[in-house]
Structures are given as C-alpha cells and as structure tokens.
Amino acid sequence: MNTARVPLLQNPPLPQPPPQARAEDTAEDPWAAAALLVRAAQSGDALALNDLISLLTPYVARLCRPIALGHSADATQEALIAVFQGLPRLRDPRTLYAWVRTITVREAVRVARRAERETPVCEFDDVAWPGSPELAVDVRDVLRRLSSEHRAALVLRELEGLDERSASEVLNISCGTMKSRLHRARHSFRKAWPR
Numbered sequence: 645m646n647t648a649r650v651p652l653l654q655n656p657p658l659p660q661p662p663p664q665a666r667a668e669d670t671a672e673d674p675w676a677a678a679a680l681l682v683r684a685a686q687s688g689d690a691l692a693l694n695d696l697i698s699l700l701t702p703y704v705a706r707l708c709r710p711i712a713l714g715h716s717a718d719a720t721q722e723a724l725i726a727v728f729q730g731l732p733r734l735r736d737p738r739t740l741y742a743w744v745r746t747i748t749v750r751e752a753v754r755v756a757r758r759a760e761r762e763t764p765v766c767e768f769d770d771v772a773w774p775g776s777p778e779l780a781v782d783v784r785d786v787l788r789r790l791s792s793e794h795r796a797a798l799v800l801r802e803l804e805g806l807d808e809r810s811a812s813e814v815l816n817i818s819c820g821t822m823k824s825r826l827h828r829a830r831h832s833f834r835k836a837w838p839r
Contacts, residue, residue, distance in 0.1 A: 682737035684715055693731075697724060703741070704748045710787055710803070711752035711795045712759070719755040723748040745804060747816045753815070756792030788834045794829035801826055 664763075678699060684692030704727070705720045712719035724749045734743055787795055799809035814823035 679737035708752045712756045715759040719752040723751040797825040
C-alpha cells in the first residue's frame with residue numbers, strides 16, 4: 645500500500661496589487677492597494693469598486709472551483725454579489741481577504757448543496773494543476789466523489805492553509821465538527837485515491 649502523501653491543492657502566490665496603486669503604498673504591505681480600493685468603493689467610487697471586483701474575482705473563482713465543481717461559475721457570481729452587497733459593512737479594509745474567503749466558501753458550499761439536490765454532480769471545471777495532466781484528472785475524480793462540506797474543509801486546510809479553529813469559524817461550525825469533517829474528508833480522499 646502506497647502511503648505517500650497525495651498533493652491535494654497548493655497555496656498559490658498572493659494576488660498582485662492593482663497597477664494604479666502607488667509603489668510607496670504597497671511596498672511594505674501587499675494588501676494596502678486592496679485596502680485603498682475598499683475605502684474608495686465604500687465612499688461611492690464606481691471605478692474603485694470595479695477595480696476591486698476585478699482584483700477579487702480570480703481569488704474567489706479559485707476558492708469556488710474545488711468546492712462547487714461544475715457549478716463554480718454560479719458560486720463565484722453568488723460570492724461576488726454577496727461581497728458587493730456586504731462591502732459597506734466591512735469595517736477594517738485590511739481584513740478584506742479573510743472576509744471575502746469566509747463569504748466565498750459559504751456561498752460555494754451553498755451553491756454546491758443546491759446543485760447536489762437538483763442534479764448529479766457535474767464535471768470539475770478546468771483548473772491549472774501542477775504536474776502531469778493524469779494527476780489533475782485523478783485529483784478531480786476523487787474530489788468529485790466528496791461532499792461539498794468535505795471539499796470545503798479540504799480547501800480551507802490544504803489550499804488556504806487555515807488551522808482547524810480558523811476554518812471552523814469560516815464555515816460557522818464548531819472546531820470539533822471541523823476536525824471530524826477534515827478527518828473524514830482526508831480518509832475518503834485517501835480511500836478513493838487510485839493506487
């Protein structure tokens with residue numbers, strides 16, 4: 645039996661600040677440009693809101709793909725709408741990405757649950773996977789077999805690198821439930837992984 649660790653998902657690099665941000669604003673804090681856009685958007689600047697949504701869309705889509713699978717475009721749209729609607733209530737612009745992550749994961753799980761009730765799970769959207777195409781196909785196949793709750797647990801732990809406590813806060817569940825879901829998700833992933 646092969647006990648080598650299976651590469652689930654990798655942490656991508658942090659998103660780059662938008663080009664219109666001044667170098668001195670972003671030199672020490674890579675999120676400063678996003679915070680500037682949040683403040684401008686909250687004050688009614690439509691161009692800043694457009695730039696902010698453009699900045700966040702790839703991040704939101706990356707989180708939605710492994711959770712909502714074939715319905716990731718719907719989940720991405722729902723998450724961006726929720727971000728747009730909630731933006732006036734965001735008090736600390738420096739927490740933008742944590743706030744967006746929480747909204748995105750919850751929306752992706754909600755869309756995935758709705759889709760699972762309505763139709764069988766669809767094909768996994770194309771994702772840029774490191775390594776061979778065969779590995780990507782195998783990972784997609786295994787992820788497709790997991791529930792949306794288990795996919796969310798794996799995404800938060802393996803892709804976002806959150807600890808169990810932080811991931812449980814994002815999913816609005818107890819830490820014990822998160823640990824249990826993560827354990828079951830990893831067990832199911834290993835069990836379904838082709839040897």
